[in-house]
Amino acid sequence: MRRLSYASALSLAAFSLVATGAALAAPAPGPGYGDGMVLQQGQPVTISGRAAPGARVTGMLGTVRAQATAAVDGSFTIAFPAREASTAPVSLxxxxxxxxxxxNDLLIGDVYLCSGQSNMELPVTRALNTMGELRQANDSGIRLLKIPQATASVEQEQFAQPVAWNPANADSVAEFSAACYFMAKQLRADHPDVPVGLIHSNWGGSAARAWLDPQSVENAYGAEAVAQLSLYDRDPMAAAQSFVPQWYDWWRQNDNGREPWTDPDSLEWQPVPRISFWNEWTGTGLDTDATANVWLRKSFTLSGDQAASEGTLSIGSIDDLDLTWVNGHPVGYTFGWGVERHYRIPAEYLREGENEILIAANNSWDTGGFFAGPDRLFFETGAGQTIPLGSDWRYSVAPFDEVPPRAPWDANAGMGVMHNAMIAPLGPMRLAGVTWYQGESDAGQPDYDKKLEMLFDGWRRQFGEQARVMVVQLANFGERTVQPQASSWADLRQEQLDAVVGASDAALVSAIDIGEPTDIHPANKNVLGKRLAMAADGKPMPMPLSATMSDGIVTVRFSGIEGGLRAYGGPYALGVELCGEAQDSCRYALPALDGDTMRIDAGDGKPVTRVRYAWADAPVVNLYDARDLPVPGFELPIR
Known part of the structure; x- marks a missing residue:
C-alpha cells in the first residue's frame, strides 16, 4: 500500500467529521480525490470539496490558480483549464x-469508472493466468480506487469508509476488477505516455435500478418513490409502514385472502430446529429447497418499566428479505442477505407481559433464513437492558414461493441506493468513460434498454457529456440447446444492443463467446479487457445494421467489421435463425458470408419476418471479424 501525504491523512482523519456535517478547519477535497490519483486529460479539471460556508477557496494545480466561493452548505467546485496527458506528477x-x-503525485491521463455486478466485480485473482499477471502488475501509470460497498436512500457526500488511490502492483491489483484492470493494461500498452485511473464501484447481484441517479429514479418511478426514499432516510419505520399496504395486497392475492399478520394462529406452526440457514433444517423440506416464504414467530416478556419506553429489536441477518411486526405493528422491511436488522420499536407498540414478534421472510435463491447465529437476536430496552431472543422460535412455510414486492430502499434492487452511496460521493470529476458489466440480475425483467438509457444520462450529468460508455453484452451461460427457443438472456442482450445503438458515444463489447455454460462468472476477463480497451479507444465493434429480403434472399449487413466476416471451424456461421412472428416458426439457417454481409436463403416456404443470431442463454458461436472480435447476439426485423 502507498503512503498518504500528511494532507491526505488529515483529510481521511476528518472523514467522520465531514460525514456528520461538522465544519473543517480548512478546505477539504471530496472523498474521491486523493494523493496519487489521475485527473482527466482534455477536460476542465473539476475539483469539488467542502469548506466553511462562504469561504473563498483558492486552488493551485501546479502553477495554475483558480478560485471558488463555498456555498451556504459549505460545498464548492473549482475548475482548472484542461491539461494534456502527462506522467510528470503535479500537486494540488x-x-x-x-x-x-x-x-501530491497527481497524474493527468484517462479516468474510467468500472461498475456493475459480480462479473465486473470479479477480481484478478479469479481471472486467467493470475500468477503471471500479478508478477507483471507493477505500473505506476495505472492508479486504482476501490469504492466500499454500501447503500443509501439519498445521495451521500462521503463513502461508507475512507478510500485511497494506489498504483498498480501485485497487492493492489489482486482484488481489483479484472475486466477493468485488463482494459487499463491494454490501454497502457497502446498509449504508454497516458496514465490511466480506474474506479472500481461494483456489487455482485445488484440490479440496474440500484445504480440510477435521483433524477432517473424520479423519471422512471415517480416522485412518490423519491419521497419514500427520503422518508426512509429520516425514519425507516415510517417508510416501512408507508410501503406495507402494497405488500399486504400482494400477500392476499397469493394466499387466498388470508392475513397471517392479523391472525397468526391461522397458520400451522412448528418449532424452529436451530437459528441457522433453513438449508440446515434437516427433514423440514427447506433443507432440500430453501426457495420459500416462511413465517417466523417468537414471544418475549417485558416488565412494566421495560415496556414504558422505546426499544430496539435486533433479528440478525435474514436471507433475503423480511417484513417484521411487533404486536401486530409493522416495524421494518429490509432486503439484503448480509444486512443486520435493527428496528426501532416505539413504546406505544410494547406492552407489559407477553409481546410477539412476527416475521415474513423470503428467500429467492440458494441459502435462506437466519444468516447470523442466535446471539444476534435480542431486544434492547430503552434503559439498555438486553433480552435474548435466540431460542424458542416457531415457523410456518407458505404455500407459494413467489418473491414479494421490493421496497424502493432495498439493498440489491433498491432505487438508486448504490448510486447514492457508491457513485454520488465521487462528485463532478471528469471521466473518459464508464465501463458497465451488469444484466444477469435483470434478465427476465422488462425495459432494460430504458434503464441503460437512464444510467447513461445520469453518468453524463455527473461526469460530463464526454464520458464514453462501454456496455458488456452478457457472456454465454446456462443450458445449451439443439433447437431455437425463447431466451431471457438473449432478450436482455438485445436490449443492451438497442440501448447502445440509441446512444451517442457508446459501444457494445460482446462476451458472448468467452463465457462458461456452467459458471455464471467466467474467468476469461483477460480477453474481455482487451476488447474493452479497443472500445474505449473508439475502435468500431461489430454491430448488426439491417436485414432486407429480395428474391427470397435475406441480406444482413454489419458495421464495425474489419477484414470481413469469418466462421471458425466450418463454412457456415452457427446459431443463425429465420423466424416468423411466432417462436415456433424459428429455424436454423446456413448463411453465406461475404465481406460485411450475410446472405440467407429464405426459400423454404415458411414465414420469415426477422433474423436472429446466437439467440440462446448459452449459444455456441463461431462468427468473428479478422480481429477476432465476435459478432454480438441480435435480432433484426426483415424489411
Missing amino acids: TLSDSTGSATL
Whole structure:
C-alpha cells in the first residue's frame, strides 16, 4: 500500500467529521480525490470539496490558480483549464483563510469508472493466468480506487469508509476488477505516455435500478418513490409502514385472502430446529429447497418499566428479505442477505407481559433464513437492558414461493441506493468513460434498454457529456440447446444492443463467446479487457445494421467489421435463425458470408419476418471479424 501525504491523512482523519456535517478547519477535497490519483486529460479539471460556508477557496494545480466561493452548505467546485496527458506528477493545494490541504503525485491521463455486478466485480485473482499477471502488475501509470460497498436512500457526500488511490502492483491489483484492470493494461500498452485511473464501484447481484441517479429514479418511478426514499432516510419505520399496504395486497392475492399478520394462529406452526440457514433444517423440506416464504414467530416478556419506553429489536441477518411486526405493528422491511436488522420499536407498540414478534421472510435463491447465529437476536430496552431472543422460535412455510414486492430502499434492487452511496460521493470529476458489466440480475425483467438509457444520462450529468460508455453484452451461460427457443438472456442482450445503438458515444463489447455454460462468472476477463480497451479507444465493434429480403434472399449487413466476416471451424456461421412472428416458426439457417454481409436463403416456404443470431442463454458461436472480435447476439426485423 502507498503512503498518504500528511494532507491526505488529515483529510481521511476528518472523514467522520465531514460525514456528520461538522465544519473543517480548512478546505477539504471530496472523498474521491486523493494523493496519487489521475485527473482527466482534455477536460476542465473539476475539483469539488467542502469548506466553511462562504469561504473563498483558492486552488493551485501546479502553477495554475483558480478560485471558488463555498456555498451556504459549505460545498464548492473549482475548475482548472484542461491539461494534456502527462506522467510528470503535479500537486494540488486548496486553501482559504483558515488553512490548506495538499494532494501530491497527481497524474493527468484517462479516468474510467468500472461498475456493475459480480462479473465486473470479479477480481484478478479469479481471472486467467493470475500468477503471471500479478508478477507483471507493477505500473505506476495505472492508479486504482476501490469504492466500499454500501447503500443509501439519498445521495451521500462521503463513502461508507475512507478510500485511497494506489498504483498498480501485485497487492493492489489482486482484488481489483479484472475486466477493468485488463482494459487499463491494454490501454497502457497502446498509449504508454497516458496514465490511466480506474474506479472500481461494483456489487455482485445488484440490479440496474440500484445504480440510477435521483433524477432517473424520479423519471422512471415517480416522485412518490423519491419521497419514500427520503422518508426512509429520516425514519425507516415510517417508510416501512408507508410501503406495507402494497405488500399486504400482494400477500392476499397469493394466499387466498388470508392475513397471517392479523391472525397468526391461522397458520400451522412448528418449532424452529436451530437459528441457522433453513438449508440446515434437516427433514423440514427447506433443507432440500430453501426457495420459500416462511413465517417466523417468537414471544418475549417485558416488565412494566421495560415496556414504558422505546426499544430496539435486533433479528440478525435474514436471507433475503423480511417484513417484521411487533404486536401486530409493522416495524421494518429490509432486503439484503448480509444486512443486520435493527428496528426501532416505539413504546406505544410494547406492552407489559407477553409481546410477539412476527416475521415474513423470503428467500429467492440458494441459502435462506437466519444468516447470523442466535446471539444476534435480542431486544434492547430503552434503559439498555438486553433480552435474548435466540431460542424458542416457531415457523410456518407458505404455500407459494413467489418473491414479494421490493421496497424502493432495498439493498440489491433498491432505487438508486448504490448510486447514492457508491457513485454520488465521487462528485463532478471528469471521466473518459464508464465501463458497465451488469444484466444477469435483470434478465427476465422488462425495459432494460430504458434503464441503460437512464444510467447513461445520469453518468453524463455527473461526469460530463464526454464520458464514453462501454456496455458488456452478457457472456454465454446456462443450458445449451439443439433447437431455437425463447431466451431471457438473449432478450436482455438485445436490449443492451438497442440501448447502445440509441446512444451517442457508446459501444457494445460482446462476451458472448468467452463465457462458461456452467459458471455464471467466467474467468476469461483477460480477453474481455482487451476488447474493452479497443472500445474505449473508439475502435468500431461489430454491430448488426439491417436485414432486407429480395428474391427470397435475406441480406444482413454489419458495421464495425474489419477484414470481413469469418466462421471458425466450418463454412457456415452457427446459431443463425429465420423466424416468423411466432417462436415456433424459428429455424436454423446456413448463411453465406461475404465481406460485411450475410446472405440467407429464405426459400423454404415458411414465414420469415426477422433474423436472429446466437439467440440462446448459452449459444455456441463461431462468427468473428479478422480481429477476432465476435459478432454480438441480435435480432433484426426483415424489411
